[in-house]
Amino acid sequence: MKRLIQLHVNGQAHDLVVDPARTLLDVLRDQLGLTGAKRGCGLGACGACTVLLDGRPAAACLTLALEAAGQEIVTIEGLAEGGALHPVQEAFVETGAVQCGFCTPGMVLSAKSLLERCPDPEPEEIRAALAGNVCRCTGYVKIIDAVSLAARRMRGAASGD
Amino acid sequence: MPEAALEYHAPESLDEALELLARCGPRAALLAGGTDVVPALKSGVLGKEHLVSLKRIREFRDIALGERGELRIGAFTPLDEIASSAAVRRHCAALAEAAGRAVSPLLRGRATLGGNLCLDTRCWYFNQSEAWRASRALCLKAGGERCWVNETRNTCVALFCAETPPALMVAGARVDVRGPAGARTIAVDALYSDDGLAPLRREAVEIVTTVVLPQSPPRWGSTYLKLATRDSIDFPLLGVAAGVQLDAEGRIAEARVALTGAKSAPFRLTQFESELRGGAVPDESERGESVARSIGMLYLSDDVPYKRRLAGLLAAEAVRRAAQNAKETA
Numbered sequence: 471m472k473r474l475i476q477l478h479v480n481g482q483a484h485d486l487v488v489d490p491a492r493t494l495l496d497v498l499r500d501q502l503g504l505t506g507a508k509r510g511c512g513l514g515a516c517g518a519c520t521v522l523l524d525g526r527p528a529a530a531c532l533t534l535a536l537e538a539a540g541q542e543i544v545t546i547e548g549l550a551e552g553g554a555l556h557p558v559q560e561a562f563v564e565t566g567a568v569q570c571g572f573c574t575p576g577m578v579l580s581a582k583s584l585l586e587r588c589p590d591p592e593p594e595e596i597r598a599a600l601a602g603n604v605c606r607c608t609g610y611v612k613i614i615d616a617v618s619l620a621a622r623r624m625r626g627a628a629s630g631d
Numbered sequence: 632m633p634e635a636a637l638e639y640h641a642p643e644s645l646d647e648a649l650e651l652l653a654r655c656g657p658r659a660a661l662l663a664g665g666t667d668v669v670p671a672l673k674s675g676v677l678g679k680e681h682l683v684s685l686k687r688i689r690e691f692r693d694i695a696l697g698e699r700g701e702l703r704i705g706a707f708t709p710l711d712e713i714a715s716s717a718a719v720r721r722h723c724a725a726l727a728e729a730a731g732r733a734v735s736p737l738l739r740g741r742a743t744l745g746g747n748l749c750l751d752t753r754c755w756y757f758n759q760s761e762a763w764r765a766s767r768a769l770c771l772k773a774g775g776e777r778c779w780v781n782e783t784r785n786t787c788v789a790l791f792c793a794e795t796p797p798a799l800m801v802a803g804a805r806v807d808v809r810g811p812a813g814a815r816t817i818a819v820d821a822l823y824s825d826d827g828l829a830p831l832r833r834e835a836v837e838i839v840t841t842v843v844l845p846q847s848p849p850r851w852g853s854t855y856l857k858l859a860t861r862d863s864i865d866f867p868l869l870g871v872a873a874g875v876q877l878d879a880e881g882r883i884a885e886a887r888v889a890l891t892g893a894k895s896a897p898f899r900l901t902q903f904e905s906e907l908r909g910g911a912v913p914d915e916s917e918r919g920e921s922v923a924r925s926i927g928m929l930y931l932s933d934d935v936p937y938k939r940r941l942a943g944l945l946a947a948e949a950v951r952r953a954a955q956n957a958k959e960t961a
Contacts, residue, residue: 471638490639490682491672513670514738515864526740532669533741536639537662537686580737601863602737 475539479504480548486535494538495519495530498545506546506575510604517603520576521545527580527602546575549582557627558582561620562613569608576603581617589625593618637672641684645691645809648683648838653811655681657835662686663707664741666734667750675761676773691745691840694718700846706745706806706839710734710795713744723844724956725798725853725872732857733794735864745839748796748806748819752789752827752895753866756780772828787827789895792866796823796897797889798855801874804844810837823896830895850877850884852956856949858941867892869942873949875912877957883907886953888946893926893938900925900946912954919943 477484477494479502486501498504498521507530510518514529521530522544549556555563558581568574577600584591584599591599596617597610605613642648652659659681662668671677691705694716702722704713713719714731734742756779757772769775771787781788799819806817817832819842824832833839847853853874859865869892876885886907891897902925907913922943 471636473639490637493669493673512673514666515735517735517737520737527737528741529666529737532666532738534639534662534665534669534682536641537665537684598736602735604864 473536475536477502477535477538477543478541479543480545488535490534490536492535493531494521494533494535494543497535498530498543504545504547508572508575510572515602515604516573517576517580517600518573520579520603522579522583525583525586527576527583529602544579546578549578556582557623558585558617558620561616561623565612565616565619567608567612567616570606573603573605573608577605577613581620584617585621585624589621589628591617591621636680638681639684640681641687643687645688645838645840648685648688649809649811649836651681651683652836652838655683659683659835661749661838663743663746664709664738666738666742667746670758671751674759675764676757678774685838697843702844702846704744704842704844706748706841707743709740710742710744710747711736711739713795714739722847723798723802723853723874725801725855725874725953726795726844729794729798729855729857729870729872732855732867732870744795744842747793748799748822748839748842749831749833750791750793752787752791752830754780754787754789754827757789787895789827790892791823791830791894791896792870792892793897794855794857794867794870794891797870797872797891798853799842799844800889800897800899801853801872801887802844802847803887804842806839807841807843808833808837809840810834814840816843820899823898825894825896825898827895848876848885850879850957850961851875852877852953852958852960854949854952854956856945856952858945869893869938869945871942871945871949873946873953875907875950875953875957877912877954877961881958882909882911883950883954884909886950888922888950890926890942890946893942898926903946907950913947913950915951917947917950919945919947922946 508518510516514532519530523541596614660679662682662684691707693705710730720727771778804819855872857867858869874887878884886904888900903922923939
């Protein structure tokens with residue numbers, strides 16, 4: 471039976487009528503038109519559907535929409551502020567860490583969450599944090615470079631350098 | 632495709648959840664992290680009319696030391712908290728390692744210990760999309776009349792692949808379960824049926840609430856080793872946990888070794904354990920050949936000799952590493 475729920479997505483509240491079997495990914499893409507989170511494997515293995523739930527990366531394809539009610543949901547569309555890219559996004563562009571772009575929203579959100587928990591990660595920590603996000607074309611070296619660059623810049627900004 | 636007419640419930644307390652389960656019985660599935668239930672729902676094989684979400688129940692999410700030195704872990708604790716807990720690592724390194732290798736990094740923040748214990752069995756014929764299944768005959772696990780993987784045997788041979796149960800077995804852990812008749816305790820060793828269709832001996836109206844690891848003995852160490860095609864996101868081809876207690880001379884006083892990914896249940900390698908007892912810690916020449924002989928038939932895999940040999944090698948290596956951990960903690 472369908473339910474009326476409220477989802478908080480990128481700082482906005484949305485009242486929605488949702489079937490219990492619909493995933494958060496279904497609702498984001500099909501009901502809210504937020505197509506940044508991608509439909510990849512559908513099994514939580516590829517990470518293309520990654521969103522942040524209360525700041526932590528989660529697979530939207532394995533999260534029922536009803537389960538996400540009451541949590542703060544951030545998708546890639548919610549990252550840029552006032553037209554300015556988030557430092558992680560900027561670093562991905564500058565280092566060429568994007569090729570087809572299908573995995574990029576998930577990579578960026580996982581990286582953002584990592585840098586909030588751990589502002590100065592070792593490359594090994596970056597690899598571990600992104601191990602649930604699969605890229606099939608760029609390779610991982612530039613992605614790890616991008617996260618390191620973003621970390622340096624965010625630390626610099628935080629310390630006022 | 633979503634299942635039609637699914638009812639979702641989000642009880643606020645365990646008692647309320649138990650009442651719902653009692654009312655819905657086997658027509659209800661428990662939803663914890665959802666990393667096993669949601670794929671089954673999406674591929675049309677969940678076969679339930681009710682989902683009882685555990686997300687609003689605030690209890691059973693802690694890791695705490697009990698009065699007798701036992702470690703009590705709430706069943707709704709996410710695997711990443713278990714993997715990163717210093718208390719779990721001190722108490723049973725195998726459990727921290729298994730929790731840190733289970734599912735994928737992305738899912739470990741949601742997947743719970745109780746959910747991992749209660750994971751359904753898997754099979755390459757059963758775990759397919761609805762579209763794939765539409766063009767083929769149903770198997771036993773999907774409600775058909777035959778197993779299409781092992782047609783001669785014709786019982787369900789789906790594999791149990793969860794990673795924390797073997798670690799809990801070597802720690803001698805038990806689970807506290809609540810149901811309509813009250814609470815009961817089940818040793819993790821006795822929780823599994825080895826039936827691919829119904830792998831758990833938990834009743835449909837019961838909820839696993841707490842996992843209890845007894846205080847580990849002195850000079851005891853443990854580890855978990857996993858073999859998988861892809862390191863971060865695969866179910867194990869094989870997973871082995873070992874727990875070893877050394878005596879004062881550094882010989883093996885007691886050993887427990889348990890395997891996952893080989894049958895419809897996790898299981899102890901009791902013959903190997905008894906061979907190890909009282910002996911020296913095996914060196915690199917020990918290749919676990921008796922393990923390969925003792926683990927019985929493996930029905931699902933068509934590369935059985937390879938998997939048997941690997942089970943022996945992994946078991947021997949796990950014992951060496953657990954013994955090393957035991958020395959370091961002595």
